[in-house]
Amino acid sequence: MIQLPNRLVSARAAIAAARSILILVFCFTTTAPIFSQDTSLALKRAQHLRHGINLSHWFSQVFDPKGYTKEHFDTYDTAQDIALIKAMVFDHVRFTLNCDPMFRRGQADRIPSEYLAMVDAAVKMILDQNLNVIIDIHPESDFKQKLASDDSFVEQFADYWRALAKHYSSLDPEKVFFEILNEPEFKDRYRWMGVQARLGRAIREGAPNHTIIAAGANWSSSNELLFLEPLHDSNVIYNFHFYDPHIFTHQGATWSTNFQHYLTNLPYPSTPGNVFVSESQVPDPVNQQAVARYGFDRWDSTRIDGEMSQVATWGKRWNVPLTCNEFGVFRRDSDPQDRARWLHDVRTTLEHYNIGWNMWDFGARDGSKGFGVVNGPKEGPNTPDEVTVEALGLKR
Secondary structure, three states: OOOOOOHHHHHHHHHHHHHHHHHHHHHHOOOOOOOOOOOOOHHHHHHHHHOOOOOEEEEEEOOOOOOOOHHHHHOOHHHHHHHHHHHHHHEEEEEOOOHHHHHOOOOOEEEEEEHHHHHHHHHHHHHHHEEEEEEEEOOOOHHHHHHHHHHHHHHHHHHHHHHHHOOOOOOOOEEEEEEEEOOEEOOOOHHHHHHHHHHHHHHHHHOOOEEEEEOOOOOOOOOHHHHOOOOOOOOEEEEEEOOOOOHOOOOOOOOOOOOHHHHHOOOOOOOOOOOOOOOOOHHOHHHHHHHHHHOOOOOHHHHHHHHHHHHHHHHHHHHHOEEEEEEEEEEEOOOOOHHHHHHHHHHHHHOOOOEEEEEOOOOOOOOOOOOOOOEEHHHHHHEEEEHHHHHHHOOO
């Protein structure tokens, strides 16, 4: 047997030891964050966002013929409505704000003072009821799609956010939060990570002390959040939206997958046997199969827990706080009790994982009720829908 020189034996031993260290490092980095941040402030402030409601169609998604005008803003949601939200024991409001009417191309940092004053009045109305508020930038699809392809537009949006954040930087950072963008429409996840980092930095330059809310690339869905790496900013809460299964939550909707407008009273929980009637409502075999699959998937609280647990694991892996800023069921064509069961199961699962939530939404002023927690008449005061309030676990 050939005897190797001692220096070669030592070298091989050193190489073997180095390999062992590399293996340990690899194993560790596959289960622990690549970088470590002190997220204690964001985790503490997330406790201010436990159960909230979305204010939609007021300063965003305005379908009122009056449009984005003072007349609409003064009458759509009122001080009486904000007081009702407080009385229903919500602790915060997600104030959805379409930036487009106040976005000056080429000089986006110069936000029109007259329009901004109307936004200020709405934010003050919310804070005056001792409700915390998420200022959520909530533009239409064409605005978001331009961000996905135009670097100059991203820079302009960063200018806008820096100016808006600076404007509100004097408000209490324990009560006011900034959400970067509602439901980004980025197919390129890597581009969104870069764009979101740029926008987050602009907000931080304008408001050094406030907490930012970030999301995944495409429609803020939970699976997109799983792909995301946290921003290099420790004062951030991470948000996702939950409308699964979409076939149930958007039954009867005319803006969703086309065949879903045929569906009424689709049951929840689902089984292979209880979707037969709904399956027969759809005229073509391909989409009948989609309804049948909803039954075979057996959506119930256990299935919802399986989805949520993955998000919770991601949050623990990075030690960051989470919130679900949208979940809900379109009311018009869903069975009220089945809708309530789904809301209850989603809400209790979120709370099990210590994830705050925002239901979509307060309500529509067109008599359709939308996804709302109130029975929104065309005229007269809003009134709580008691079935929904009970499903949300709110005590009045």
